[in-house]
Amino acid sequence: MRSLRHLPRAAAIFAAFHAAALPALRAQPTLKDTYRGMFHLGAAIRPDQVNGRTPQAAELILREFDSISPENVLKVGPIHPRPGNDDSSYDFAPADQFVDFGVKHKLFTIGHTLCWHSQLPAWLDQQQKSAEPTITKAELTQFLRDHIMKVVGRYKGRVHGWDVVNEALNDGAGGYRQTIFHRVIGQDYLVMAFKWAHEADPAAELYYNDYNLDANDAKRTSCLELIKYLRANGAPITGVGMQGHYNLNTPSAAKVDETIKLFADLGLKVMITELDVRAVGAAPVTGAVGAGGGGGRGRGAPPSLTAEQQQALAQRYADLFAVFVKHRAAITRVTFWGLRDTDSWRRASSPLIFDDHYQPKPAYHAVLNAAKSAGPAKAK
């Protein structure tokens, strides 16, 4: 108990120490400056990083990144936990703080996500888990419309791009995931979601976002078909998000390259939206990110990497960023899924470019160096 009582003070001293260490980096080029003119560099962020509780995190975000994504606060469950559509059905405060931070610091601000089968409000998740949901097509259509109009409308002009639909495709053989939306409304929930988002904010960019598009050819084919289906039905999609939850060796950089090109050839903006690389730990058998493929959700400190492991992670980031730089005409943003390893959903595999103490890992420098392959900067 004795040591616990002193924890806040110890934490403050620790924070001050590391804040003092940050100026050493300040004179050096930053990620966002290095990639300016190519694409935005972003990070997924959490409430404590924008509400003043971890100022050193906010400082690092503002120094290195020019785009932010909300890791959780804008998902349907967190922001709209109760049925109905008046303000008492919503918990806007954490999302408001996130968006205000973006506005205040002029960051390219992402909304994630308007329609996903995961992190739904409990009442809707129960429906989804039921073999015979009782919610009617009219009721669920109304709920989805209300949700999208309300949330996109609230942040109109302040959130610049929305992951309108997230992870609507199956792993394995591909095809549509049998979410509650697909089962009850049918395939055209996809079209309607994009149309409502556009109606609520005609200036916002609208994305389809998914993982393993570069690791699973069947899923990628399904995604290309989904995009054609959306367009054939007048859904205003502007881009596709490849999440980028990668392993050290898979998918190959060549597959990532090939996949970006396929989407770019459709005239879409391409984004890497949730980048992380599992530095240690086994890859999941099926590569199913959404089904426990995180590779280390355990709590506690991330493992410290050996010099060889740091180097391997750095090399993988270098290879990936070389591909992103090559496709800079199509890629508009690369976003890391978290700031430091400690905050990552994959923390046990040390997947990010900043360590526990907000210090850059060798992978950070590899990302900076990779920009050199672009040659002189171009205007976007």
Ligand code: 9MR
């Ligand atoms: O990083 C998010 C984690 O904090 C949540 O517990 C988890 C819930 O499923 O979602 C994580 O983010 C996911 C993202 O929203 C969509 N793509 C997969 C990401 C990792 O699971």
